[in-house]
Amino acid sequence: MSVKALSVVPGKPDTAGVRDHPDPSPSEGALLVEGVLMGVCGTDIEIIQEGYGWAPPGEERLIIGHESLGRVVDAPAGSGFAKGDLVAGIVRRPDPVPCAPCANGQWDFCRNGQYTERGIKERNGYGATQWRVEPEFAVKLDAGLGDAGVLMEPTSVVAKAWEQSEKIAERAPAPQRVALITGAGPIGLLAALIGVQRGYEVHVLDRVESGPKPQLVRDVGAVFHAGEVSEIGVQPDLVIECTGYGPLVFDLVGVVAKDAVICLAGISASNRKFAVGLDSINKEMVLENTVLFGSVNAARRHYEQAGEALAKADLDWLNRLVSRKVPLSDYTDALERHDDDVKVAIDLRH
Helix, strand or coil, X not given: CEEEEEEECCCCCCCCXXXXXXXXXXXXXXXXXXXXXXXXCHHHHHHHHXXXXXXXXXXXXXXXXXXXXXXXXXXXXXXXXXXCCEEEECCEECCCCCCHHHHCCCHHHCXXXXXXXXXXXXXXXXXXXXXXXXXXXXXXXXXXXXXXXXXXXXXXHHHHXXXXXXXXXXXXCCCCCEEEEECCCHHHHHHHHHHHHCCCEEEEEECCCCCCHHHHHHHCCCEEEECCHHHCCCCCCEEEECCCCHHHHHHHHCCCCCCCXXXXXXXXXXXXXXXXXXXXXXXXXXXXXXXXXXXXXXXXXXXXXXXXHHHHCCHHHHHHHEEEEEEHHHHHHHCCCCCCCCEEEEECCC
């Protein structure tokens, strides 16, 4: 028996292809899941086109896909899951040592780098017509979400960003209620969703003035801005930076309110260089009590927070984020950028 899966030879660009792979082994988890959708992000494109990623030990190919959505086919008694449940699989696994964070279920803070990740680092991913997962690394979704459940993993990333930002913001005595999200891609839009749900006055900045993104920002209850950050006309207390554009990070220091918190949730793949006046930025951050920090990955509680946020969201709005679904056999089309793209997913059912 075999399953269809999208796999690559890590380190060798352009080796991606849909191939027959052996049925997933029970050693990968007691839950047997039928693949529904696999979300596509920059990491997947980097794996396919630039050779990023690590195959499982002893294997040549890596099944990619870390943004997952599936339906349970078989679940053991007492697992908390049943046939037909809509589920998403958690990406990261704790390191085998384990370090202190991994030992406490906070593998997103792994200190020794020996963690593994489904579809990225030494573990096959969820980009297959069937996959297995351990019950403790699966999250049940609201059945009403349907295909919008593929947004679970990116939502978990921004749920963590919000959690950590608010924890840091508690150091200041004044309430912080104005938030700026930089970037109106899927991560930025989901960050805006959570900010609105938490009662913030949310502003979203992006360079794109056309296409679906500006209206999606407005429809979620946030204010859309196009252009330069210096022109937004507000002083945000909290920023979640989702573009990964280095110069913007330092521009933000000059526009935020006193005691502000800036969370970096985006990563740039660029090696470009630019000049920056670090002395003046250092001075401004010190005098204004500004915190600048990075956030990556998510622990189980962040997936649970994400599930709650998605369940409360307007389903039509979420479905508009999943702007294009590409059959598995045509996966290359999912790697090409279309003008009206927001979030692209590969349909594992076709």
